Amino acid sequence: MNITAGQLLGQIAYPSDLRKLSKEQLHQVCEELRQYIIDVVSVHGGHFAASLGVIELTVALHYVFNTPYDQLVWDVGHQAYGHKILTGRREAFPTNRKYKGLSGFPKRDESPYDTFGVGHSSTSISAALGMAMASHYKGEFDRQHIAVIGDGAMTAGMAFEALNHAGVANANVLIILNDNCMSIDPNVGALKEYLTDITTSPTYNKIRDDVWHLLGKLPVGKRFTREMASKLEASLKGVVSRSSNLFEALKLRYFGPIDGHNITKLTDTLQDLKDIPGPKLLHIVTTKGKGYALAEKDQTTWHAPGLFDKITGEIFKKQVEKPQPPKYQDVFGHTIIELAEQNDKIMGITPAMPSGSSLKFMMEKMPDRAFDVGICEQHAVTLSAGLATQGMRVFCTIYSSFMQRAFDQAVHDVAIQQLPVVFCLDRAGLVGEDGPTHHGAYDIAYMRSIPNVIVSAPMNEEELRNLMYTAQLPSNQQPFVIRYPRGQGVMPEWRTPFREIKPGTGRKIRDGKDVAILSFGHPGNFVVEACKELANDDLQPAHYDMRFTKPLDEAMLHEVFSKFNKVITVEDGAVQGGFGSAVLEFMAAHNYTAQIKMLGIPDRIIEHGKPEELYRECGYDAAGIARTAREMLKSKITVIA
Structure with a gap:
C-alpha cells in the first residue's frame, strides 16, 4: 500500500x-x-x-x-x-x-x-x-x-x-x-x-492565565515583565x-x-x-x-494495537482453525489466581505492567492482594521483600529487561536476607520488534551469580504452572526466579494439575548416542524440532530439558558427560555467564572433557525484528541447532554418506 x-x-x-x-x-x-x-x-x-x-x-x-x-x-x-x-x-x-x-x-x-x-x-x-x-x-x-x-x-x-x-x-x-x-x-x-x-x-488556572497574559500586556521591558510575573505567580501558587x-x-x-x-x-x-x-x-x-x-x-488497547482498519477501528486478529496455545503471561495471570485461592499468603506485585504481565486478572479478582506500584522496579522488589518478612508469598512479576534496574535490591534486600520472593521474569530472551532496550538477555547471567537464588525456566505452560506451584510451597525458603518468553507457548490444553518440581532436577526428553543437546527453557521446543530433522540424517541426538540453571541437575550432567563427548547447550539469553557457562563450569570442576558448543545470544547487541528472525540470526532456532549438530558430527555424516 x-x-x-x-x-x-x-x-x-x-x-x-x-x-x-x-x-x-x-x-x-x-x-x-x-x-x-x-x-x-x-x-x-x-x-x-x-x-x-x-x-x-x-x-x-x-x-x-x-x-x-x-x-x-x-x-x-x-x-x-x-x-x-x-x-x-x-x-x-x-x-x-x-x-x-x-x-x-x-x-x-x-x-x-x-x-x-x-x-x-x-x-x-x-x-x-x-x-x-x-x-x-x-x-x-x-x-x-x-x-x-x-x-x-x-x-x-x-x-x-x-x-x-x-x-x-x-x-x-x-x-x-x-x-x-x-x-x-x-x-x-x-x-x-x-x-x-x-x-x-479553577482558581489556580485563572491566576495562571492572568499572569501569562501580563507577559504580553505590561508596557515595560520584557525582562522586567517576566520577573514581575514570576514573582506574582510564585506568591499566588502557595495561596491557591x-x-x-x-x-x-x-x-x-x-x-x-x-x-x-x-x-x-x-x-x-x-x-x-x-x-x-x-x-x-x-x-x-x-x-x-x-x-x-x-x-x-481505550488507551491501553491502543498503546500498540497491531494492524487495524483505520476506518472501522477493527484490530486484525490472525485467523486460526484450531485452538492456539495461550501467551505465557496469561498462563501466569490465571495460575497465580488458582494458587492464591489455595494459599491466602500469596500476593502479586508489578511495576506498571498489570496488562503486559497479566497480573491485571488478579488485581480485578483480588484487589487487596495484587498491586501495581507504578514505574518503580526498585521499590517493587524491596516492597516484595518487606511483605515476605511478614510471611507473605509474593510473586513479583517484572519484564526481564526491567529487572536489570532492581539488581541491587535483588541482592541486598532479597538474597542476602534469604527471603522467598518469587521473581516471574516475563519477556525473557529476545522479545522482537522492541529491540535491544527490551531484550531480556542478561537475567540468567546476573541472577545465577547471586547466592541463595534458584533460577529456573519452563519449556512449556505445564512447567510454568508447576514451577509457580513449587515456588510458593512452605518447603521453599529461597528467592525463586522463573523466566519465560514473550508470546505464545506450545500447549493449547494447558490447565494441567499442579505437581512439585524439586529444584535442581531436569528431565530427559529424548535418548540418543551421537550428541547431547541440553536446553534451558522455551528453546527446548526448538531442540525438539531440530532432533526430528537430525533423525532424518540417521543421527541420534539426546535431548535434556535442564529446567534449572541454579542449582544444576548434577546427576543428569554426570550422565551426560559420562556418555557424550559432544554437547550443545541452548538458551534464550546471553551466552557469556549464562546457562552454557554454568555447564562448562560443571565440566571443569569435575574434570570431564568434551567438545561443547554454546548457543544463545552472542556477545553483541541484537537489534529488532520478529523473534523468529532474531533466533535465526543468533543461530539457535531449530535449523541453527541442527546445523551446529551436523557440523560437530561431520565425520559421522561423511561415513554414512
Missing part, C-alpha cells in the same frame, strides 16, 4: 523545512502528521496512541528550537514517531520496528536528532541535565536542552533524583511534563493525584494550591499547566521559555491517542 504524506508534510524533510512555514500553517502540519502516523501504523503496526498525543508538542519543539544543536531527549520513546518523521525519516518510516529497518525508539546511531537512546522510562531528565552541564562547561550558553517526560515515567525514583539535582545545577535545561494520566496502563499513586489537583484547580509547590520546592521554575494540543499556545510558550535561563519545568496536559476516537477511549 502506497502511503503519501499531506501537502505540507510532504515538503518537510527536516525541521529546517518546518521552520520556513508560518505559525498559521502549523495546524495543518499537525493534522497531516497525525494522519500519516495513523495511515502507516494501521498497515505496518507499531506503538500508536502515545505518538498521537504529542503531535502538537513535537511540531512546536522542532519549530521553536534549533534541533539538533538544541538537544531534545524523549523519555521511553513510544511517543517519538512524529519526531522521526520530521527529522529525515519520513520515507523510511514504514520500516519502523521491522528487521533491518528503523528502530521503534530514538537511537543515537540512527540520526543526530536522536540525542539519547531510550527504551526504559525515566532517563530523560538525567540525560538532558548531563548534556546541559557539559554545554555550560564548554561555554555553549546559547544551547537549549529539553527533556520530554510523561507523568507515568515521572513516578520513577530516577526521575526524582534528576529533579533534585537539576534544581541546584547551573544548567540550562527545560523539562516538559507531558501529563495524560497514562503510561501503558492508567497511572497510579500520589503523584497522579497531585497533578490532577493542579490541572483541576498547597500542592503546587512541589517543583518550586526543588528550585525548578514551574510553568503551566497548559493545553498540550493548542499549537499556538505551545509555540508562544516555548518561545518565551527559551529566554529564561536555568532549570525550569513546563507542565502540559494532553490526551493519549488524540485525534483517533477509539484510541482516546
Whole structure:
C-alpha cells in the first residue's frame, strides 16, 4: 500500500523545512502528521496512541528550537514517531520496528536528532541535565536542552533524583511534563493525584492565565515583565494550591499547566521559555491517542494495537482453525489466581505492567492482594521483600529487561536476607520488534551469580504452572526466579494439575548416542524440532530439558558427560555467564572433557525484528541447532554418506 504524506508534510524533510512555514500553517502540519502516523501504523503496526498525543508538542519543539544543536531527549520513546518523521525519516518510516529497518525508539546511531537512546522510562531528565552541564562547561550558553517526560515515567525514583539535582545545577535545561494520566496502563499513586489537583484547580488556572497574559500586556521591558510575573505567580501558587509547590520546592521554575494540543499556545510558550535561563519545568496536559476516537477511549488497547482498519477501528486478529496455545503471561495471570485461592499468603506485585504481565486478572479478582506500584522496579522488589518478612508469598512479576534496574535490591534486600520472593521474569530472551532496550538477555547471567537464588525456566505452560506451584510451597525458603518468553507457548490444553518440581532436577526428553543437546527453557521446543530433522540424517541426538540453571541437575550432567563427548547447550539469553557457562563450569570442576558448543545470544547487541528472525540470526532456532549438530558430527555424516 502506497502511503503519501499531506501537502505540507510532504515538503518537510527536516525541521529546517518546518521552520520556513508560518505559525498559521502549523495546524495543518499537525493534522497531516497525525494522519500519516495513523495511515502507516494501521498497515505496518507499531506503538500508536502515545505518538498521537504529542503531535502538537513535537511540531512546536522542532519549530521553536534549533534541533539538533538544541538537544531534545524523549523519555521511553513510544511517543517519538512524529519526531522521526520530521527529522529525515519520513520515507523510511514504514520500516519502523521491522528487521533491518528503523528502530521503534530514538537511537543515537540512527540520526543526530536522536540525542539519547531510550527504551526504559525515566532517563530523560538525567540525560538532558548531563548534556546541559557539559554545554555550560564548554561555554555553549546559547544551547537549549529539553527533556520530554510523561507523568507515568515521572513516578520513577530516577526521575526524582534528576529533579533534585537539576534544581541546584547551573544548567540550562527545560523539562516538559507531558501529563495524560497514562503510561501503558492508567497511572497510579500520589503523584497522579497531585497533578490532577493542579490541572483541576479553577482558581489556580485563572491566576495562571492572568499572569501569562501580563507577559504580553505590561508596557515595560520584557525582562522586567517576566520577573514581575514570576514573582506574582510564585506568591499566588502557595495561596491557591498547597500542592503546587512541589517543583518550586526543588528550585525548578514551574510553568503551566497548559493545553498540550493548542499549537499556538505551545509555540508562544516555548518561545518565551527559551529566554529564561536555568532549570525550569513546563507542565502540559494532553490526551493519549488524540485525534483517533477509539484510541482516546481505550488507551491501553491502543498503546500498540497491531494492524487495524483505520476506518472501522477493527484490530486484525490472525485467523486460526484450531485452538492456539495461550501467551505465557496469561498462563501466569490465571495460575497465580488458582494458587492464591489455595494459599491466602500469596500476593502479586508489578511495576506498571498489570496488562503486559497479566497480573491485571488478579488485581480485578483480588484487589487487596495484587498491586501495581507504578514505574518503580526498585521499590517493587524491596516492597516484595518487606511483605515476605511478614510471611507473605509474593510473586513479583517484572519484564526481564526491567529487572536489570532492581539488581541491587535483588541482592541486598532479597538474597542476602534469604527471603522467598518469587521473581516471574516475563519477556525473557529476545522479545522482537522492541529491540535491544527490551531484550531480556542478561537475567540468567546476573541472577545465577547471586547466592541463595534458584533460577529456573519452563519449556512449556505445564512447567510454568508447576514451577509457580513449587515456588510458593512452605518447603521453599529461597528467592525463586522463573523466566519465560514473550508470546505464545506450545500447549493449547494447558490447565494441567499442579505437581512439585524439586529444584535442581531436569528431565530427559529424548535418548540418543551421537550428541547431547541440553536446553534451558522455551528453546527446548526448538531442540525438539531440530532432533526430528537430525533423525532424518540417521543421527541420534539426546535431548535434556535442564529446567534449572541454579542449582544444576548434577546427576543428569554426570550422565551426560559420562556418555557424550559432544554437547550443545541452548538458551534464550546471553551466552557469556549464562546457562552454557554454568555447564562448562560443571565440566571443569569435575574434570570431564568434551567438545561443547554454546548457543544463545552472542556477545553483541541484537537489534529488532520478529523473534523468529532474531533466533535465526543468533543461530539457535531449530535449523541453527541442527546445523551446529551436523557440523560437530561431520565425520559421522561423511561415513554414512
